[in-house]
Amino acid sequence: MPPFAAAFAAEGVPLVEHVLDGGVLDLAEPPAPGVWWSRMSASAHTRGHASSVAHTRAVLSWLEASGARTVNGRAVLELELSKVAQLTALAAAGIDVPRTVAVVGADLAAAARRFVADLGGPFVTKHSQGGKGLGVARFSGYEEFADTLASGALEDPFDGVWLLQEFIASADDSVTRAEFVGGEFLYALRADTARGGFQLCPADACAVDPDTGRPVLPPGATVAQEPGETIFSLHEGFDHPVLERYAQFLRRNGIEVAGIESITTADGRVVTYDVNTNTNYNAAVDAAAPRSGPREIARYTGRLLERAGSAA
Ligand SMILES: Nc1ncnc2c1ncn2[C@@H]1O[C@H](COP(=O)(O)OP(=O)(O)O)[C@@H](O)[C@H]1O
Ligand SMILES: [Mg+2]
Incomplete structure (x- = not known):
């Protein structure tokens, strides 16, 4: 936040920071006047802010339903929290994305075996709810992946959604x-x-x-x-x-x-x-x-x- 506080001060725009990491929200209360810019991070849980996503969802829903102007609001938060949402929306806009499968509540090793057989090249794993490289690792083939998975070295995604993705050189x-x-x-x-x-x-x-x-x-x-x-x-x-x-x-x-x-x-x-x-x-x-x-x-x-x- 400090670089933003300095920029807002230099531009003469008032800035009030609200840290959303658990609290009480009265749904009947109208929001204060202003423009509400969300900087919610998908990796907040890795810094001990376990309630941030739920709290931000609640606040943005309340703000938008009250007619307040948000920037990167409620719908954008869902996109931030899901690389599946990002990749599918990018592809729908005609943008070239890496070939990707999402693995949700299914056998990750079996999915990787099928994915590699189909892809025929190196791949990366990552968390759908990512940020700061969560779960990102490169594997040249299935055996290497299976060994790493068996060793317990791969940290599970916060929301349970794994991605297997074509490695782009x-x-x-x-x-x-x-x-x-x-x-x-x-x-x-x-x-x-x-x-x-x-x-x-x-x-x-x-x-x-x-x-x-x-x-x-x-x-x-x-x-x-x-x-x-x-x-x-x-x-x-x-x-x-x-x-x-x-x-x-x-x-x-x-x-x-x-x-x-x-x-x-x-x-x-x-x-x-x-x-x-x-x-x-x-x-x-x-x-x-x-x-x-x-x-x-x-x-x-x-x-x-x-x-x-x-x-x-
Ligand atoms: N498909 C890919 N092929 C090659 N490198 C990748 C690929 N996906 C991610 N990376 C590398 O890993 C980094 C983190 O991945 P990214 O998808 O941006 O996750 P995060 O949201 O954690 O930043 C990227 O900046 C890039 O260097
Ligand atoms: Mg990135």
Whole structure:
């Protein structure tokens, strides 16, 4: 939140933070005036916030039924919480997504055996309710997966939904995150996956191991990051036609703030696999970008606030 508080202050837009992690909500009470921007994270449960999802669902339902203006509201929360919802909505908007099966309350090993036989190549596992690389691991084949599963090393998804997904090989060991605010493309960020692995969190708070003070070597990384070395950069000149599809996808799904992740393959396929509706901006990249994410969010919600004020 601190980068957002600073951006809102700089833009002169009032900001009040509500931490939703359990509480009492009087459904008969009208909400305070304002614009309500949700930054609920799908991985909150991994930071000890077990009630956050249920609490946020309740608050957003109450706000929207009361006619309050939300940004990334109730329907967007469901998308944030489900990669199944993201991938199917992306595909419906004509966007290329990795081949994926969801395994819910069924034999994971048997599903993986069938998936690999059909796919004929490496795959990744992940949690449908993800964020911060939850459950993401790469397997070159069924045997390797079956051994890992049997060893108990795979942590179960919070909501019980596993994904098995085609592994997409990047042409240059990177992924791209395209940032949108108010439906408009701001800039693209490039993340070095050789050093960054599967835990793509651009916020400064995620970069250093709190115990050792050293950069973390996340699962999936192949090269150790040196102190001071950054894995994030501005992806200049990313003006692929997929951006227009993203804009349509966001409009169709009522998503107003998002970072959308893709991998470009050696043969030029741009494959999209993740939609982050509570994006964390990397401070250095954001400062180098033509427009700042937090500043644009402050301006955008500020305009909505003015409109809500003049309508009242
Ligand atoms: N299908 C895939 N092929 C190759 N790498 C992947 C694939 N899916 C995810 N990854 C890698 O794992 C990271 C985390 O996966 P992602 O789906 O974005 O989950 P999260 O919501 O936890 O960020 C990605 O940023 C990327 O580096
Ligand atoms: Mg991601």
